[in-house]
Amino acid sequence: MKFVYSAASLLSLAVAAPVMAQAMPPAAYVKAAGASDLFERQSAQIVLKSTHDPKITSFASMMIHDHGQSTAMVKAAAMRSGLHPKPPMLTPKQNHMLADLRMKHGADRDMTYVMQQKAAHDEALALQEGYATGGTAPALRMTAGKIVPVVKHHIEMLAQM
Secondary structure, three states, X not given: OHHHHHHHHHHHHHHHHHHHHHOOOHHHXXXXXXXXXXXXXXXXXXXXXXXXXXXXXXXXXXXXXXXHHHHHHHHHHHHHOOOOOOOOOOOHHHHHHHHHHHHOOHHHHHHHHHHHHHHHHHHHHHHHHHHHHHOOOHHHHHHHHHHHHHHHHHHHHHHOO
16 A cells, blocks of 8 residues: 555656646746756766766767757757856756766766656756646746757666666
8 A cells, every 4th residue: 555655645746747847937937947968068067077888978968069059059048038048057066977977987987877867858858848738938948848858868878878
């Protein structure tokens, strides 16, 4: 019976994540998307310094490129929406994850990177899908919709690692 409760709790969280993103004001979406992209780029830079795994090298290089592009897209959409976004800042959780990644070495760092990326991309997908379907700023909503397939592709790649 305890398992059913735990599964039900997880399901409610999974359903609540997109709803929370839908209700998110445009400035909060821009801030969250910027933090997500910044985390992706910084963690990729860390792992690229030490990995010998060609799949991780390729994926991390793609993260720097793709998340740099999505940051520029969100910033431009924010400006078209009358917002003036500040430079992105990491959340405390993201700072902690980067610190953890920096402390790891070799294959342990690679494994930690992949695990962190899976979690971060699941969160990013919930954010982008939620805003794409329920955001209030049309330019940002359209941009989030364009980012969704990119994040889904990243998740597919991570599933192969």
